[in-house]
Amino acid sequence: MPEPFYSAESFYGQQRALRFEADVRDCEVIGAIPRELNGSYYRAGPDSQYPTLDRDIIINGEGMVSLFRFEDGHVDFRCRYVKTERYKAQDAARRRLYGKYRNPYTDDPAAPRLDRDNTANTYAHYHHGRLFALREDSHPTEMDPDTLETLPTWDFNGALESTSVSAHPKIDPVTGEWWSFSFFAHRRFDGDMMLQVIDKDGKLFRQEDFQAPYPGVAHDFAVTREHVIFPVMPMTVDMERLTKGGDFYAFDPNLPAMWGIMPRSGTTKDIRWFRSPGAFMGHVMNAYTEGSKVHVDCTISGTNAFPFFRDVKGQRTDPMKGIPTVSRVTFDLASNSDVASEVRPFPGAMGEMPRCDDRFQMSRYRYGFMKTRDGIARLDWETGVRSLHPIPDGSAQEPVLVPRSPDSAEGDGFILCVVNRLGKNRADLLVLDANAMEAPPLATIQLPFDQPMAFHGCFAPRTSSGAQRAKAL
């Protein structure tokens, strides 16, 4: 009896499998592509390859990477599954072999023992001319930036001492360094963490082990010019639960949300841990240091922000309390307190997928961007004003800001954002003028099919060699 394709439990609903790879040369465009927009917009997300176990969750889907290539007013589209080891094993078997998210005890007995957790589904990351599909429990999977052919996983020429790197890399806009960390770096699952720093040419030159206060979840982190901040949120890991076929994570409301703050000039031995009672962090918009204060602008909810994970008693957590609001969390290093000094919500900034103008990462900045329930928002931290591009008939994904030019003012550029057209089985890529959020899109790139929800991506500007390679598309 064939198994049905169950929809996956997502953040605020269900996601069905789409399961196709596609190429569209010269996408249909309404409006005009700005002439300054040349380069490749990469995104990564999950999509089921075969029927999953019932009640599978969105973050367990196989990685699907997509590319919108902008070239002199034309846009070409391509999407490909990341052909990971597990993808290839299931493809050969023509069925599901791997069970629940990060739980090998739920696998088919015939499943080959391999890199089972690496779905490469979280962040399409472009660094030193190379494209990587990242996933927080695994090594990066390299992909050809033009063809999206899957290349081998990358361990930095054998230098990487941990089992994973973060799926939320931070690029220092001054040095070009790729800052990262690993949670469960050695798969002891006792809170083993590691800091990693990679130089602008891709050489891994710094690795330091440290220990989190408890084995929680550290999905994102923050870097300022002076500090590194490691948030550890109260989702616990329990080996006994795993062996019984349970979930990898469960929310424990009795544990405090913790934030480790390290001076960049120091080492992980200098980490000081703070608490933020009642404030659960999801994603970071940006962070900066101001005197003795460290500000982390991030999505904050009152409880578990990952509603598809139950609590430690197996109960659902309150999905309404789990809806986050972008907030400024401030820590005062001059204080003796081990509690965040302030958690200040940005008015009306309820939503997720926060980004900033990446040229202003790690420093005091003005503009942030995010998806909200009603559209795509720009937050102005100087005036406290939220500007909205409303989307009445669709659901926005992560917005990414592309500067108009390398030296344009902060926030002067274009917002790229995929929008799923609800009920129409289609998706569009919107190009907005970031200085005129309320205005109609400059261009709407229409795909003749839908797109799975992607998590995170980036824009790589065209280089002279890239322009030549683009002809292969």
Ligand SMILES: [Fe+2]
């Ligand atoms: Fe994320």
